[in-house]
Amino acid sequence: SAVISQKPSRDICQRGTSLTIQCQVDSQVTMMFWYRQQPGQSLTLIATANQGSEATYESGFVIDKFPISRPNLTFSTLTVSNMSPEDSSIYLCSAGTGTGDTEAFFGQGTRLTVV
Amino acid sequence: GENVEQHPSTLSVQEGDSAVIKCTYSDSASNYFPWYKQELGKRPQLIIDIRSNVGEKKDQRIAVTLNKTAKHFSLHITETQPEDSAVYFCAASVGGGSNYKLTFGKGTLLTVNP
Secondary structure: OOOEEEEEEEEEEEEOEEEEEOOOOOOOOOEEEEEEEEEOEEEEEEEEEOOOOOOOOOOOOOOOOOOEEEEEEEHHHEEEEEOOHHHHHEEEEEEOOOOOOOEEOOOOEEEEEEE | OOOOOOOOOOOEEEOOOOOEEEEEEEOOOEEEEEEEEEEOOOEEEEEEEEEEOOOOEEEEEEEEEEEEOOEEEEEEEEEOOOOOOOOEEEEEEOOOOHHOOEEEEEOOEEEOOO
């Protein structure tokens, strides 16, 4: 199994500012994923982060708004830029160990409130 | 891209009854179908998954069935207990497991009444 830690667990931010969320995995993983979960809603994939290459963004999400770093096989960051109240959500990172046949684990999430 | 529909959005059962949640998917290339349980304020946790080469999988009180032809899969919980109360999400993936992105259904809020 993989243990995934996210920081911060929650934050309240002013509109127009940026927040960087960190995701640390206790073992090396190939792919890391960032999801957004709006209040009472499902999980929507923002982007896929592969070490050594640019992140791949899903429709409706752009790099300027959600820049992602993946400096090594255990760590990734997601930045929420120029925040507005609509960005208030839970942001979750996900990864798994081993081959593609293993399950995906989630971090505990970062609850972001933009005021 | 993949689209996953999940029903019902809410489900209330009496303790000891069975609960069934159904999902359909659109991409015939999807071959991995996990179910996640999310308690309030907690992270999603995998409870069971199934791959497209299997029609049914069971783990104690939980079972999942898959109909590839109809592109739907279902979660069955028997002998429900109050601690089963949570939001359940189905998901689908092309490739399966940890190295591939998941497309989630909208979730089902299950309430088990004592």
